[in-house]
Amino acid sequence: MAASVSPKRPVRIGGASGGFTDRVAGIRRLAADPKVDAVVGDWLSENVMTGYGAGKARKVQSDKATTKLPLEERKKTAYYASTFLQCLEPAISEIAQNGAKLVVNAGASDTELLAEVVNDMVLGGGFDMKVAWVEGDDVTLSFKRLVAGGATFRSITDQRTLNEWGFDPICAQAYLGSLGIAEALRQGADLVICGRVSDAAPSIGIAAWWHGWGASDLDELAGALVAGHLIECSAFVTGGYYSRFKDLMKAKKHLDLGFPIAEVFSDGTCTITKEDMSNGIVNVETVTSQLVYEINGPLYFNSDVVAALEGITLEQTGKDRVRVCGVKGLPPPPTTRCGITAHGGYQAEWHFYLVGLDIEEKSVVSIMFSPTQFAGKVIALTGAASGIGLATSHLLAGRGARLALADVHEKGLLEAKNAILEAHPNSELSITVLDVRDCDAVERWTTNTASHFSRLDGAANLAGVIPESIGTKPLSEQDLEEWDFVQGVNLTGVMHCLRAQLKTISNGGSIVNASSIAGLTGRANNAAYTASKHAVVGLTRSAAKEVGARQVRVNAICPGRIDTPMLRSANSGPVGPEISMARLGTPEEVAKLIAFLLSDEST
Incomplete structure (x- = not known):
């Protein structure tokens, strides 16, 4: 049973960003909708994460300052996702006016500094909003101590140990869960800045705060994990991953796809939809395509819970509305994922490729698609x-x-x-x-x-x-x-x-x-x-x-x-x-x- 005494209406969470270069308008568009309760966004893919981590490691190694520099000076050598600020600035007034919560992972390797910058923007605009940040993902010192003590770490992708890998780690970031986010919201935060949390953690944390769930409400947390997973890549679930994209082209709805919205109920089930009057589509096929993205099997591991997907059901309940049920929760694993960064040399290549069927049509879309x-x-x-x-x-x-x-x-x-x-x-x-x-x-x-x-x-x-x-x-x-x-x-x-x-x-x-x-x-x-x-x-x-x-x-x-x-x-x-x-x-x-x-x- 969920911790809430009386079930609330579902919380409506909008997914504003699936990466460092997603559309700038995402936060503003979702926050401007009074029906959206919260907005989440992901700015921290693994390649971005390693770049910031390496930069922060160099900064820590060379920083000899004994006094704290002014904010404007510290911003010059910041290692957070700067593109997030471009998305936030035009949205602050809408967030303040409509009261939507905002939870993002844009802090990268300078989470506290980004929170300070955001707070400065909020105060500068004359808004009364509380900014919080979640820390604890930087485990570099602990990791290095464990390695020095003989601990063995094995890659989850190719099973090599650190010794077999052959590089010297310079930083380590653990993938945190959602409970810190939920606590920040319980304490009155309006904007929560995170570093490396799991992609779905912002959505889980919002749902846990909204419905009053605790760490033992496994089925509910697992359902929210799936909901967060479905909207974490922004417009992927609203047509960006749609194999029938030519249907959208014929309807002239293939550009400027609507941002997704997850309606998470008190029992952890959810309905996936999108912005009103927006392009794209939400149907069982688009939701299925995003569901299997980065899923290796029927068990989806997360720091808070393991989602068992064997019984999941997807049902079209209306235009651009898909109901997601049947997810079960298992206890979280005893370990969490951790990203290790090392200097691996230099490579100067860039590849852009199109795969699968309908290559000519996809090439047209890639040329036309510049909505950002x-x-x-x-x-x-x-x-x-x-x-x-x-x-x-x-x-x-x-x-x-x-x-x-x-x-x-x-x-x-x-x-x-x-x-x-x-x-x-x-x-x-x-x-x-x-x-x-x-x-x-x-x-x-x-x-x-x-x-x-x-x-x-x-x-x-x-x-x-x-x-x-x-x-x-x-x-x-x-x-x-x-x-x-x-x-x-x-x-x-x-x-x-x-x-x-x-x-x-x-x-x-x-x-x-x-x-x-x-x-x-x-x-x-x-x-x-x-x-x-x-x-x-x-x-x-x-x-x-x-x-x-x-x-x-x-x-x-x-x-x-x-x-x-x-x-x-x-x-x-x-x-x-x-x-x-x-x-x-x-x-x-x-x-x-x-x-x-x-x-x-x-x-």
Whole structure:
């Protein structure tokens, strides 16, 4: 029997990360859901673990400091999973607002330091949350003493002893269980930072705290072990491991897979589901695929319990809902897994491989699958209702960006929003009707964007117009009102945007301005447009030199003739030279260039 007197409703645990480079948006998306009680995440694969362990060993060996350095100095030589902080920062307000608990293993070899950094972030944001950490996984000193005393350790993978292995161990980390996590939560912790715990331990600890289980509630702990195992790899269980992935491709649900949620009941049974309105799928096949991942047989060993899987049953109980029952618990083993790190030499190879059937389709997915490229980043775009702006918005939404879209045309902007959300249902975006000629309006839009999303990481200033007289009137007949209108949108509008964005954008951000090939080559009977686009190039160069010290990138793109509604609506007069490829460019082609310039890959 579980230790709780009266069974509570099931605890809903979201799996936000399956590795060091999983999507940045995971914690924020799950914590923003009021129905999610807790969020877990794994940042510590074995190769990451050994790298941090070796680094910490070098640091300990060379550290001669007798006084504790300031936090900012200690962060420079930290050996925790730094990518976790990128995931946490945009999620802190949602965690505080909705009260979800967060338990992660990102502490690696500097758990206490990471907890201190997280606490500093929490306090800096003005939030009242308690941060705890779990220690005890670093057993290097104990391990070395045992080895010096003649103890023999044998590898669980190839059965070699340390002597047969032939390397000198420099650090050792034990895989801890869940009871320390449960105790931290009982004492009121909101965020629990762990080092090397078993992958499922955060979920077991949360369920044990929620339902009041103790160490002797073996069936319940075993059920939670399986639940944690099923969500520990993030989107693997929601379609990432799905052999029928082509079905998801046909349904356009194969990208930006939803994060998994385990509903763990008081008896240890669970239901596996995923975020509402998200891509991917949860069915018996996807759950089975993840269940057998890293399982060597019917007994699944853990520091808290052994899960006997002979009687496990999986039942589809609804759309994207699978019930998991029949797991039995056995006493935990007398030993626990321990990772031993040694310097084994150097290797400079990297292999990326695809296996199994449907290789061509898998290669397409591997090329297309970049939903994490902009995960968590906030990008502001003008001219987003059509053409290049709309194509760029779609592309960035598919790659995880949080978007602030603006355009002067309200109807087109609403249609763009609906189309983006239909194609990318998990997208987070805001829309604003905006005339970029209005400096005050641009300032308000930029300020509101940074306030709403808590940051601004990039911008694409794409709003532009073509004069009605394009290609038909020489400069000597230039209409002055038309001149002022074209300069106001194409040039002054970009200046207004840059003026506001450069005061707000994060260090390391990126801004892309839309110029044109006409601004570089010049065109007869096209003075207003050519002059505006040529000036954008000069404006961009000046801005780039002003903010380069902040690692902010400012670039201009100069497309040729692109098949957009604006070009199609222009006068059919001679607007440019013949095109060698005998076709117009597409907005999607330009969008890929803009996305590259906005991405970290362009630094």
